[in-house]
Amino acid sequence: MRVSDFEDHEIYADLRAIPPVIIRVDGRSFKNVLERHGFEKPFDDRFADAMAGAAESFFRESGLSPAIAYIFSDEISILFTDALPFSGRIEKLVSVISGYISSALTRSLNIPGIAFDGRVIPLHPGEILDYLIWRQSEAWRNCVNGYGYYLLRSIGLPGKDAASRMRGLRASGIHELCFQHGINLDKVPAWQRRGILIHREAYTKRGYDPVRKIEVFAKRKKIVQNRDLPIFASDEGALMIQRLVAG
Numbered sequence: 418m419r420v421s422d423f424e425d426h427e428i429y430a431d432l433r434a435i436p437p438v439i440i441r442v443d444g445r446s447f448k449n450v451l452e453r454h455g456f457e458k459p460f461d462d463r464f465a466d467a468m469a470g471a472a473e474s475f476f477r478e479s480g481l482s483p484a485i486a487y488i489f490s491d492e493i494s495i496l497f498t499d500a501l502p503f504s505g506r507i508e509k510l511v512s513v514i515s516g517y518i519s520s521a522l523t524r525s526l527n528i529p530g531i532a533f534d535g536r537v538i539p540l541h542p543g544e545i546l547d548y549l550i551w552r553q554s555e556a557w558r559n560c561v562n563g564y565g566y567y568l569l570r571s572i573g574l575p576g577k578d579a580a581s582r583m584r585g586l587r588a589s590g591i592h593e594l595c596f597q598h599g600i601n602l603d604k605v606p607a608w609q610r611r612g613i614l615i616h617r618e619a620y621t622k623r624g625y626d627p628v629r630k631i632e633v634f635a636k637r638k639k640i641v642q643n644r645d646l647p648i649f650a651s652d653e654g655a656l657m658i659q660r661l662v663a664g
């Protein structure tokens with residue numbers, strides 16, 4: 418057998434996606450990694466900053482052109498709406514993007530053993546908002562459950578007992594439990610409840626034309642970390658996503 422024949426054994430080499438598409442990366446065993454290194458629970462500002470920084474670095478330095486990235490907990494959903502890199506080859510998209518985020522977060526936190534897996538979610542343009550609404554609802558559920566679970570741990574319940582009690586509570590019950598212990602879940606930081614969005618924002622830059630000796634203005638775009646998001650299911654949220662996706 419010729420060496421070149423082994424190329425036929427690459428199972429997904431010709432499997433391709435077309436935009437719009439989401440590449441979602443998720444942390445592998447992050448609960449254990451973060452506990453070993455003393456991060457706060459249920460949320461840690463340093464970890465959130467590192468996640469947002471890794472996504473922003475991807476926008477700036479990867480050479481790829483995502484439209485937006487939505488972050489909560491240890492997952493990042495990266496949306497591409499234009500021509501995909503690597504001609505849309507799924508194995509390349511997943512491996513390169515997961516590897517980049519793993520490397521960026523490792524550099525930021527200086528913690529070994531950080532790894533992300535990845536998956537490809539092809540979408541119809543009309544499904545982009547629905548996808549983000551779904552992930553934001555998961556961010557809220559994660560927030561509620563996280564505060565409830567670690568509150569129970571803080572008042573002395575072992576992990577298994579806390580998890581068992583959480584399974585018997587509705588969201589309203591967790592709200593009430595937290596409120597009784599001085600935690601108003603509606604008042605915790607917005608990024609904990611609704612996630613973080615990385616996107617480009619247009620702005621006007623002022624300059625001076627020395628030839629014409631006049632003040633001039635130029636349109637530019639900057640990458641921002643938005644930590645005060647509206648609810649995507651609201652009119653405000655839908656309009657925001659529509660604007661950002663349209664570019």
